[in-house]
Structures are given as C-alpha cells and as structure tokens.
Amino acid sequence: LTLTVLGGLLVELYGRDPSNYPKVDPIAHDDETRLAHLLDKIAQHHTDRLGLLRVVSCCRVPAPTEMLAQMLDEKEVDVRVKLAALHKWHLLTFAPDAGTADVHALIRKYFLGKLKDGVACHVQVQIARWFGEQPLPEYPQTLDDVAPLRIAVEHAIEAGDPDLATDYLHGTRVGHFNTLSGWLDGFGYLAVDAELYGHVIRQYERLIAEEGRRELRNDLASAYNNRGNALADQGKLADAVADFDRAIEIYDTLVEQEGRRELRNDLARAYNNRGNALGHQGKLAEAVADYDRAIEIRETLVEKEGRRELRNDLASAHNNRGGALYLQGKLADAVADYDRAIELYETLVEKEGRRELQNDMAGAYNNRGGALEAQGKLADAVADYERAIELYETLVEKEGRRE
Known part of the structure; x- marks a missing residue:
C-alpha cells in the first residue's frame, strides 16, 4: 500500500x-x-x-x-x-x-488516530444523523432497503451514543413495522438485531460503570429486553432468559426500590417476554407465573389508573398466558384468557381504528379456535378460524403484508 x-x-x-x-x-x-x-x-x-x-475515514461504509x-x-x-x-x-x-x-x-x-475522540465522535454522530434522515422504500423487503437506518445505528454506536442508536432502532417506522428492530425480526434478520443491541448494551454498561451515568439504567434494561427478544426468536432461549432476568432485575430495582412507577409497564413487558421464552423451554408453570405478574401490573395500569393506551399490551399478555394454559391442558382457563384478549382487540381495531393490530387479533382468534377445538366445540372453533382467515386474507391480499 x-x-x-x-x-x-x-x-x-x-515534482x-x-x-x-x-x-x-x-x-x-x-x-x-x-x-x-x-x-x-x-x-x-x-x-x-x-x-x-477525515470525514471519509470516519464513515464505516462508502461515503x-x-x-x-x-x-x-x-x-x-x-x-x-x-x-x-x-x-x-x-x-x-x-x-x-x-x-x-x-x-x-x-x-x-x-x-482516525489523528482525530481527538471528541472530534471523531462528533463526525460519526453527523454521519449517523445523515443516514438516519434518508428515505426508505414504503414496503422494504431486503436488508439493503433498510441499510440507511442500520448504518445510522452503527455510526451512533461507534460514536458512543447508545441513546441515538436506540432511537434509530426503535424510533423510526419501517413499512408495516413500528421499528427497525421489528422489521429485522419480522424478516428473519435476528442475528443482525441481536448484534446491534449487543453493541448498545456494551456502550450503556460502559457509561454507567465508568462515568456513573445511573440515569441510563432504564435504557440498559430496555436494551437487554430487546436483545432477549431477538435471541428468543433465534431459538437461543437460555441466553434470552438471561437477558430478561437482567432486565427484570434492573426494572425491579427502579420500580420497587426507587419508586420509578412510570416504568411499571416496562417491567411488565420484561415479565411477559420472559414468560414467552420459558414457555418455549417447556417451563409452563414458570411461564404462567411471569404472565400472571405482567397481567397484574397491566390490569392495575389500565383499569385502576386509566392507562388506556396499554390495552394492547394487556391483550398480548392474556393471549400469551392463554397459550401456556392451553399447553397445560387447562382449556377453560385458556379460553377465558383468549376471550379477554379478543374483547380488547375488537375494541381497539373495530371501534377505535387501530388497524395495525389486526394481525394480533387474528392470532387471538386462531388460538381460541384451537382451544375450543380441543374442548370438542367444533362449530365455535370453525367460527373463530373463519374470523382469523378473514383477517389474514385482508392483510396478505389487500394490504400486501407478505411477511
């Protein structure tokens, strides 16, 4: 060279x-x-x-x-x-x-060696923001389609700014998905999602340990929770449970010991996610216990404190607990949970126009159909399956939801 x-x-x-x-x-x-x-x-x-x-050197991709x-x-x-x-x-x-x-x-x-750390970080943040502002296809189908956001995340991490990285992972709508992380999971790029969150976690751990940034513990717990989801979707259940354990440990300290009551739904989410992973491990009793805790927290928030925006989360927890109860053979209890989930989803989708929840509602109908079939209530089961198919057909054929 x-x-x-x-x-x-x-x-x-x-010369x-x-x-x-x-x-x-x-x-x-x-x-x-x-x-x-x-x-x-x-x-x-x-x-x-x-x-x-220098700017070209700070860019991790062709500038x-x-x-x-x-x-x-x-x-x-x-x-x-x-x-x-x-x-x-x-x-x-x-x-x-x-x-x-x-x-x-x-x-x-x-x-890069000639740049002071602060200067390099400033340049990388500028690069992250430029890529983060680039338009994406309306319905991205490949990793190249979402490359600008992924590059933005990588440069934010390189700059030592995990908050900015998390904003791009979770703060930008991608197609039908709410976030880049959701898109990566939905299209099977689970290892990419887990790797990005791993980098974010390391940056938060460094800032908390080396700079005393204790106010970032909530963000660290969120990153553990999100990586746990990506690991669980890859089938790495033990690693996922370990991440959820860490998230719950941090959230529990913040909520129960430090009075951060605004984080209760985040704690419930971590319990719900750990319940999912434990259920896939076949640890059904432990899974149900986690779902119980998630539902207890969310029922309080929705019914007693009027947090109506959390009804979707409450419906999800009931749907998940219904699945674990079904596998335990507790069919009547499972149907009761599916009833509650469907009741909430019907209100949100049909009465309030939350059409982005149609897929979740279809899943709840499909699940209740399975439980009713196992009870021998075949006519009721067929009716639920027909409703699920109707919803899925609309999403796939009319709205192009190929995933």
Missing part, C-alpha cells in the same frame, strides 16, 4: 526532482509505521484536503458525496473534484457513477 501511495504521489506532489521527495526509511520501520510516516509528510503539504479525508458536501458545507461538484484528485493519488477510491468514496483500512486507521 505504501508503494502504491508513493507511486501516485511523488511526482504529483513534489520530478527526487531531492524533494519525503525520506522514507524502508528498513528502520515496519510496514504500518512506514505508511504513517509517508502520510505525515503528505499532511504537512496538503492540509486543505485533510477535512475531506456518499452528497453527505460529504453537506457535512463540509461545500458544493457537491467541488467535493467531487477533490475526491477525483485524492483517487488519482491513491489515497482513496472514488466511484463517480455511484457518488461514493472509500479509503483503505490502514489509511482510515491513520486519520
């Missing part, structure tokens, strides 16, 4: 007189040090292009020229001219048709 850079630069930068060339000792330095020595010499003479190289121009407050045509020159000198690769620039890993390492 050093020889390639030298070949492109010597005449271009220093044809060899006495002007930078002195590089090929014996006294290892390869990486030799390259750094050469780049030091170049930097002394061409400071006008260092800003561009779009539109983004570079915006971040450097320059015209895109001028940025392209500079990139073409740097490409000619072998300091980066520039693809004019694609409108992107990238650097060799060792050159990236050099320029």
